[in-house]
Amino acid sequence: MELIIKQLSSELNLSLKQVEATINLIDEGNTIPFIARYRKEATGGISDEILRDFDDRLKYLRNLESRKQEVMGIIEEQGKLTEELKSEILAATVLQKVEDLYRPYKQKKSTRASKAIERGLEPLADILLAQETLSQPIIELAEGYVNPDKEVKTAQEALQGAMDIIAERISDNAAHREFIRATILEHGLVTSTAQTPGEESVYEMYYEFSEGVSKIANHRILAINRGEKEKVLKVKVQSPDEQILEYLKKETITGGSKEATEYLIQTIEDSYKRLISPSIEREIRSILTERAEEEAIKVFGKNTKSLLLVPPVKDMRILAVDPSYRTGCKLAVLDETGKLLDYATVYPNEPVNKVEEAQKKMEQLIRKYDLNIIPIGNGTASRETEKVVADMINEMDETVYYTIVSEAGASVYSASKLATEEYPDIDVSIRGAISIGRRLQDPLAELVKIDPKSIGVGQYQHDVNQKRLEEQLKNVVEDCVNSVGVDLNTATPSLLNYVSGISGTLAKNIVAYRDENGKFSERSQLLKVKRLGDKVFEQCAGFLRIPKGGNPLDNTAVHPESYEVTLKLLDELGLSLEDLRTGNMSQIEDAIVSLGEVKQKPAGKPQTRGSGFEALKAFKQPKVDPQKERMQRLSDGLKKLSNKLGIGEMTLRDIVSELKKPGRDPREDMPKPLFRSDVLKMEDLKPGMVLTGTVRNVVDFGAFVDIGVKQDGLVHISEICDRFIKHPMQVLSVGDTVKVQILTVDYNRGKISLTMKNVKEI
Numbered sequence: 001m002e003l004i005i006k007q008l009s010s011e012l013n014l015s016l017k018q019v020e021a022t023i024n025l026i027d028e029g030n031t032i033p034f035i036a037r038y039r040k041e042a043t044g045g046i047s048d049e050i051l052r053d054f055d056d057r058l059k060y061l062r063n064l065e066s067r068k069q070e071v072m073g074i075i076e077e078q079g080k081l082t083e084e085l086k087s088e089i090l091a092a093t094v095l096q097k098v099e100d101l102y103r104p105y106k107q108k109k110s111t112r113a114s115k116a117i118e119r120g121l122e123p124l125a126d127i128l129l130a131q132e133t134l135s136q137p138i139i140e141l142a143e144g145y146v147n148p149d150k151e152v153k154t155a156q157e158a159l160q161g162a163m164d165i166i167a168e169r170i171s172d173n174a175a176h177r178e179f180i181r182a183t184i185l186e187h188g189l190v191t192s193t194a195q196t197p198g199e200e201s202v203y204e205m206y207y208e209f210s211e212g213v214s215k216i217a218n219h220r221i222l223a224i225n226r227g228e229k230e231k232v233l234k235v236k237v238q239s240p241d242e243q244i245l246e247y248l249k250k251e252t253i254t255g256g257s258k259e260a261t262e263y264l265i266q267t268i269e270d271s272y273k274r275l276i277s278p279s280i281e282r283e284i285r286s287i288l289t290e291r292a293e294e295e296a297i298k299v300f301g302k303n304t305k306s307l308l309l310v311p312p313v314k315d316m317r318i319l320a321v322d323p324s325y326r327t328g329c330k331l332a333v334l335d336e337t338g339k340l341l342d343y344a345t346v347y348p349n350e351p352v353n354k355v356e357e358a359q360k361k362m363e364q365l366i367r368k369y370d371l372n373i374i375p376i377g378n379g380t381a382s383r384e385t386e387k388v389v390a391d392m393i394n395e396m397d398e399t400v401y402y403t404i405v406s407e408a409g410a411s412v413y414s415a416s417k418l419a420t421e422e423y424p425d426i427d428v429s430i431r432g433a434i435s436i437g438r439r440l441q442d443p444l445a446e447l448v449k450i451d452p453k454s455i456g457v458g459q460y461q462h463d464v465n466q467k468r469l470e471e472q473l474k475n476v477v478e479d480c481v482n483s484v485g486v487d488l489n490t491a492t493p494s495l496l497n498y499v500s501g502i503s504g505t506l507a508k509n510i511v512a513y514r515d516e517n518g519k520f521s522e523r524s525q526l527l528k529v530k531r532l533g534d535k536v537f538e539q540c541a542g543f544l545r546i547p548k549g550g551n552p553l554d555n556t557a558v559h560p561e562s563y564e565v566t567l568k569l570l571d572e573l574g575l576s577l578e579d580l581r582t583g584n585m586s587q588i589e590d591a592i593v594s595l596g597e598v599k600q601k602p603a604g605k606p607q608t609r610g611s612g613f614e615a616l617k618a619f620k621q622p623k624v625d626p627q628k629e630r631m632q633r634l635s636d637g638l639k640k641l642s643n644k645l646g647i648g649e650m651t652l653r654d655i656v657s658e659l660k661k662p663g664r665d666p667r668e669d670m671p672k673p674l675f676r677s678d679v680l681k682m683e684d685l686k687p688g689m690v691l692t693g694t695v696r697n698v699v700d701f702g703a704f705v706d707i708g709v710k711q712d713g714l715v716h717i718s719e720i721c722d723r724f725i726k727h728p729m730q731v732l733s734v735g736d737t738v739k740v741q742i743l744t745v746d747y748n749r750g751k752i753s754l755t756m757k758n759v760k761e762i
Contacts, residue, residue: 004023004062017044019054026055032051032475033479034539037557038542038651040651049479052479068098071089085101096283100174104169112167113167119152120147121152125163125165128163134259163263167268167270180239181283183239184213187212189212189213190288191209191210193207194232195232196232206220216288217700222459253268296464296700297464300472301473304477307455310671312442314441316373316440317333319365319369319371319373321376322379323349323381323386328347330430331362332434342369343430345429345430346358346361349388355388367398372399373400375403375437377404377407378407379407382404386404387681403675404694405440407432408454408455409451409454414428418494440673444484448477448498483666484665484667491511493507493510502539506532510529521546523541523546523554526540552662553577569656572644575587575588589656592637592656594637596636671736672737674694686745688742689742691740692707693740694735695733695735696712698728698733701716701717701728702714702715702716703728705738713752715738716753719743719754721756721757
């Protein structure tokens, strides 16, 4: 455990104390959101993102230690565990090293070498490998090992068997494999060619492709893998064979018997070509794929987080539109709370083309229910429907806007058991429109109902390790839900299921209790819910909100365990819970500042020449920045209160932050959705045009931006900003509103190239 603590400390740049405390918290069954928010004093304020990495690495290192013990046990049973080998295994920092060291002792399927050993040829292999000068030719020596009963009929067969044993030993040598793997990773090439040259496909750029293993981009690895899986591409890893063979010869041949050397050269070449090269190539492909998948999963996770944290559009009545061609556009009217008021189906698109009738129906609904916003799903027939809506808006006197909303996964949700439970009497197709509308009103609450993999922001999500992707996305959703907080009296089981400590069963139990007993009036009532004990209450209570409850602290992120100290804090500052209830907390920071002191730097010594007034003029006081002085007083005041109340300063800062803005939604700081009232066609686009768009997806090589036409435009990574960036996510997130300029438009292929550099209206 001590080694694990040291390694985590080194890898994540954390103190040993931080690492030890965090491991203890995880082992006690605390969730990552709870640790990140309510145990900052113990962890030193480690963020939820770093805590996730910490948890992953802790699991890996513990698995590594477990595997070390398992391997040493197996080798010891064979009576072959030397102190040197034991030390090497214990010193290994990666699983691959342990497996390399275990390889010679691993029970294999029948091989040429194992058969040769069974035939009694190992002593001959030892003689050959010793490379000593012999009194007789090796072939004559091999005659002594001829044994027809053991299927060794000739001296040549005996010699070949001995060479097979040596070839496997060379292949199983951990140091050899480590060197060869590192050499290929540094100097190897990934190549791909077409299975059927000249055949058209989306993989044409990879028909004659070659790039260094050390340089190849992750998205190219995934693209090549997919092309290979679809039997369009042949993929190989080219190795620096001469360099590797020279290394193996140097490591194996001692310069003794010339005759033995000749046999060993043949053996080395056979070992490399037959055993090492295919095996290491598979390992290299696996390493590259794992790296690419991990990066793709991270990109998917970050995009999903950005999408989930898009600010809700509050206090708006909306007309949600799920566009389609033949089956018609589904309309759903929702009030400010997301309640379904009305629904209909219209047919403005092909093949029916009842545009005027559709516009008339939408106008009627807008006027009848006083609607403000029209969210349109971005799937099939989205842009055609957008034009119908935009034309209608331009003819209306009322102020109405529309926006495009991602409908990824809406069809999955609408046919789900959950949707059936929510809307048992509503047609499946209308449920999709309701989901689209609610995504605008509260994206987080609606999107948690859908499998995160169906949200569709990322690269190659169907090609990566699905278990790992599912785990990562679950963590992302959990972090988002807990960072925002959940209204205990309105949350669905789907949303509650992501709250720290709450399982699917408990989520249903909470809703059942609420249905039976009415709204929760205070957090402590959670302890009356079936199977919700003290530990779960500790984990979840701070993330659940009760607006307009009995205790105004229940509508903040202040944890119930800190209520007592919060009341003492308010008392110290001359405030009360009533001030919190009425929103009269603007002076809380001023009250803390008044407790602080600013330590002035000593003034400069007065100059000696002159006296009286001249001396006073020479006495210069240092200038004080009012903002810096205030921040220093605030910090000093918090330290005084921290000591007096016996509470950690980080926890105290969080409490004060919550008291300043009780019930505040952190999504308010995120980019707002882009509302439109007009529409563009592809034919309207010209190079040089400047447009405002919404980032729909961020990938390794750039970002796709919705600029109001049928096809999203691509801002290549090189066109995002003037400075060098390693990844577009350093600058952009899903949901960002950006200014872009059109570089090129390929009308035939429907491709738009954009830039964000030096964008100016022309």
